[in-house]
Amino acid sequence: MNETLKTLLERRSVRGYKEDLVPAEVLDQILEAGEYAPSGMGKQGTLMVVTQNPELVKKLSAMNAAVMGTTSDPFYGAPTVIIVFADSEQETYVENGSLVMGNLMNAAHSLGVDSCWIHRAREVFDSPEGKELKAQWGVPEAYVGVGHCVLGYRSAEYPQAKARKEGFVIRV
Ligand SMILES: Cc1cc2nc3c(=O)[nH]c(=O)nc-3n(C[C@H](O)[C@H](O)[C@H](O)COP(=O)(O)O)c2cc1C
Numbered sequence: 001m002n003e004t005l006k007t008l009l010e011r012r013s014v015r016g017y018k019e020d021l022v023p024a025e026v027l028d029q030i031l032e033a034g035e036y037a038p039s040g041m042g043k044q045g046t047l048m049v050v051t052q053n054p055e056l057v058k059k060l061s062a063m064n065a066a067v068m069g070t071t072s073d074p075f076y077g078a079p080t081v082i083i084v085f086a087d088s089e090q091e092t093y094v095e096n097g098s099l100v101m102g103n104l105m106n107a108a109h110s111l112g113v114d115s116c117w118i119h120r121a122r123e124v125f126d127s128p129e130g131k132e133l134k135a136q137w138g139v140p141e142a143y144v145g146v147g148h149c150v151l152g153y154r155s156a157e158y159p160q161a162k163a164r165k166e167g168f169v170i171r172v
Helices: 003-010 024-035 054-068 093-110 121-126 128-137
Strands: 046-051 080-087 114-118 143-152
Touching: 003 093, 024 046, 024 080, 024 093, 046 054, 046 093, 054 080, 054 121, 080 093, 080 121, 093 114, 093 143, 121 128, 121 143
Parallel strands: none
Antiparallel strands: 046 080, 080 143, 114 143
């Protein structure tokens, strides 16, 4: 099997991380893969905010938990977070942002970095505190949160893929 297909088939969502940071040169490659995701009409209506600042990661995790009404750590201890935003004024914004997320997770896996899509970015960055962070970071108001890609190195066994469901493909 070629390396690209191997990456696509073997990437799994990891839900437990060590404290080790993804090195800058590896993180740069993951971010570049995000930049090259397809976008509706090639408008590149997405952007990524990346942090390895422990205080900020903690704050983002707490904001995410608050959306669910819990105090758990929805980031599973991951020390690196990329938040993907997409321009809601573009018709394909959800698709644009989702493809960036996909590129990030697959690129990460190809480089030996574990990842997980953490949801609720929309709600987090629609909150007054989230809007304040967006303004502070220079994220335009029309850009909405699509997902958080948490990154790092797993603290437990690599998860197994579930069997694929019947009828996934209809050949006509
Ligand atoms: C839109 C979307 C939102 C997700 N949100 C979360 C989340 O908030 N927390 C989480 O642990 N996993 C989340 N996931 C990961 C899925 O649970 C995971 O992809 C699925 O269980 C299949 O596992 P795999 O990624 O290992 O193939 C999300 C995935 C997608 C596509």
